[in-house]
Amino acid sequence: MLSLSDRAARIVQAEIRNMSIECEKVGGINLAQGVSDTEVPPLVRRAAQVAIDEGVNSYTRYDGLRELREAIARKLRRHCGIEADPESEITVSAGSTGAFYCACLALLNPGDEVILFEPYYGYHLNTLLAVEAVPSYVTLRAPDWTFAPEDLERAISPRTRGIMVCTPANPSGKVFSRSELEAVADAAGRHDLFVFTDEIYEHFLYDGRRHVSPGSLPGMAERTIIISGLSKTFSITGWRIGYAVSRPRWAKMIGYLNDLVYVCAPAPLQRAVAVGLDELPPGFYDELRSKYQRKRDRICAALKRAGLPPCVPEGAYYVLADVSRLPGETSKEKAMNLLRKARVASVPGEAFFHGSAGESIVRFCFSKQDGELEEACRRLEGLD
Ligand code: GLN
Numbered sequence: 362m363l364s365l366s367d368r369a370a371r372i373v374q375a376e377i378r379n380m381s382i383e384c385e386k387v388g389g390i391n392l393a394q395g396v397s398d399t400e401v402p403p404l405v406r407r408a409a410q411v412a413i414d415e416g417v418n419s420y421t422r423y424d425g426l427r428e429l430r431e432a433i434a435r436k437l438r439r440h441c442g443i444e445a446d447p448e449s450e451i452t453v454s455a456g457s458t459g460a461f462y463c464a465c466l467a468l469l470n471p472g473d474e475v476i477l478f479e480p481y482y483g484y485h486l487n488t489l490l491a492v493e494a495v496p497s498y499v500t501l502r503a504p505d506w507t508f509a510p511e512d513l514e515r516a517i518s519p520r521t522r523g524i525m526v527c528t529p530a531n532p533s534g535k536v537f538s539r540s541e542l543e544a545v546a547d548a549a550g551r552h553d554l555f556v557f558t559d560e561i562y563e564h565f566l567y568d569g570r571r572h573v574s575p576g577s578l579p580g581m582a583e584r585t586i587i588i589s590g591l592s593k594t595f596s597i598t599g600w601r602i603g604y605a606v607s608r609p610r611w612a613k614m615i616g617y618l619n620d621l622v623y624v625c626a627p628a629p630l631q632r633a634v635a636v637g638l639d640e641l642p643p644g645f646y647d648e649l650r651s652k653y654q655r656k657r658d659r660i661c662a663a664l665k666r667a668g669l670p671p672c673v674p675e676g677a678y679y680v681l682a683d684v685s686r687l688p689g690e691t692s693k694e695k696a697m698n699l700l701r702k703a704r705v706a707s708v709p710g711e712a713f714f715h716g717s718a719g720e721s722i723v724r725f726c727f728s729k730q731d732g733e734l735e736e737a738c739r740r741l742e743g744l745d
Contacts, residue, residue, distance in 0.1 A: 371490045375483050376712035380696065384706035390737040392725040393706040395531070395679065397596040399652075399728060402645065405595050408636035412629035419628060423620035424612070425453025425604070426631040432638040433604055440563070441574035443582070449609040452616045453631060455623040457561045457590035457603035460615075462488050463622060464586045464605050467614040468555055469494045473522035475557070478508065480681070480713035480722075482531040485559065497521070498715055504672045506535040510544040517548065523555035524548070526575050529562040532681055532713050532724040534674020536570050546578045556581065560589040561603070562677035564646050567654045570675055576606070583608060586615075591634050593678070593728070594649070600630045653678055656727045656734055663738035664725070678728040681710070685721040692720045699723065703740040 380393035417426075424430065430447035437443040445451055454460035461484075469475065471493035477485055479500045489496050499516045501508050513524075526545055528537040537545075549556050556575055563572045576585035590603025603626075605615050619625075657673070660680055664671040669682040689695035692709035700706050710719025727734060 368491060368493060372487055375487065376693075377483060377708050380700075380706045380708050383697065383700060387700060387704055389700055389704035389706050390729075390733060390740070391706045392727070392729065392737055393708045395593070395598075395726045395728060397593055397598045397678075397728045398733075399596045399730060401596050402637060402641060404640060405597070405633050405637040409629055409633035412632035417629045417632045421453075421625040421628045421631060423625060424451065424616035425626065426628065426635065429453055429602075429631045429635040429638075432635040433606070436638050437574075437587075437606065441572070442577045443574060443587070443606070445606050446609070450606055450612050452605045452607075452612055452619055453626050454603050454605060454619045455626050456592055456598075456601040457559060457588045458484055458488070459601065459619070459623055459626070460588045460590070460603045460605040461485070461557065461559065462491070463615045463618040464557060464588065464607070464611075465489060465492045465494065466618045466622075468586070468611060469522060472520060474518060474520045475523040475525055476513070476516050476521065477525050478527070478530070478535075479715065480506075480530075480533050480710070480719065481525075482527055482559070483712050485525050485527070486715075494522075495520070496715070500714075500718065501533065501535065506530070506533045506672070508541070510548070513544060513548050517552050517554075521552060521554060523557055525557045525559065527559040528573075528575070529565055529674075529676025531559075531562065531677050532679045532708070533672065534677045534679060534681075536566060536675040537573070537575075539573050542573055542575050542578055545575060546581050549584055550580060554584065556585045558585060558587050558589075560587060561593055563589060564594050564649055565653055565678050566650055566676045567657060568675065586611060591637065594646075595634065595637055596728075597630070597634075600627065600634075602626050602630055602634045653727070656729070656731070659734060659738055660725060660727045663741045667741040667744050669741070669744075679724050679726050681722050681724050682707075683721055684723050692723060695721070696723045699744075703744055705737050705740050 434447040587606040592598040687695040696709040707723035710722030
């Protein structure tokens with residue numbers, strides 16, 4: 362009898378996407394999926410058009426266009442204090458999701474355990490399941506999403522092979538402090554573990570916070586697989602341009618797998634992203650932070666008024682809110698009720714927790730044009 366693979370039995374449609382589909386059915390405002398429908402920098406848009414016209418339309422090298430790898434290396438030096446060789450340590454992939462998948466294929470065996478900080482991003486979990494790795498969890502303590510080094514130590518077993526650190530974090534907005542990252546680095550060093558990072562929200566930081574890339578800590582370059590991309594920073598989530606940075610012995614295989622799965626990321630869009638990385642001035646990133654901080658403050662105020670207390674995020678562009686007061690047994694029912702009543706879509710908390718801790722939480726994305734965000738806030742404030 363024909364059947365799906367055993368692996369497929371563990372994979373379900375991401376709740377983030379489900380809620381976008383439900384939202385479309387009722388013509389609601391989608392604060393569920395982190396689609397980023399803010400403006401693409403005109404310089405980046407134009408560079409893509411020019412690249413197509415100039416004929417940058419065929420396959421690139423398996424690990425990306427040289428000019429993009431070089432632009433990423435310059436950006437890593439400037440922004441993260443990291444030296445990476447564009448010739449052997451950077452793999453451009455189909456978004457950071459693609460980069461993480463290729464890294465997992467390259468580095469994990471079935472049964473290997475990888476630690477996720479909970480609440481986690483569902484795509485991290487499902488990517489691990491897709492390669493038959495086994496997640497284990499360190500549950501962050503609300504409302505500040507902290508953890509103690511002992512929590513991490515307890516989660517490590519003889520089968521542990523890696524730790525995933527998403528900073529600034531989706532969905533909690535936690536920005537890992539230097540001392541927390543040092544605790545991760547210390548545990549990774551003692552137990553000889555990979556550290557996978559997801560730094561896609563590296564420019565979305567509030568209240569004067571700075572990004573610390575886990576790979577920049579002493580001794581970490583050997584074992585860190587930095588994952589990031591430009592989807593969020595340039596509002597180009599549909600372009601699929603992300604990358605992995607690691608030592609050549611890892612990068613080579615990550616690149617071969619990237620070739621196998623995607624062949625390459627879209628060529629003209631790689632060129633345009635390189636132009637954006639090199640030519641957008643520091644003021645672009647300052648403005649991004651202040652623009653998003655205003656959006657954060659607007660939605661948090663609305664949630665407070667609506668009686669849905671938010672955990673005010675330190676970074677990224679999501680906010681978790683306590684929706685205990687809404688009708689429904691589960692976070693899914695609560696999110697669906699909210700969608701029906703206010704026509705605002707959110708993601709049920711259960712998508713970010715392996716146990717029942719997410720049942721009175723939903724996540725809202727505030728990466729929206731001001732007008733639409735304002736309308737969503739008004740609808741939330743009008744909830745009875
Ligand atoms: N990162 C986005 C989110 O968390 C969505 C990514 C996706 O749709 N795969 O909502």
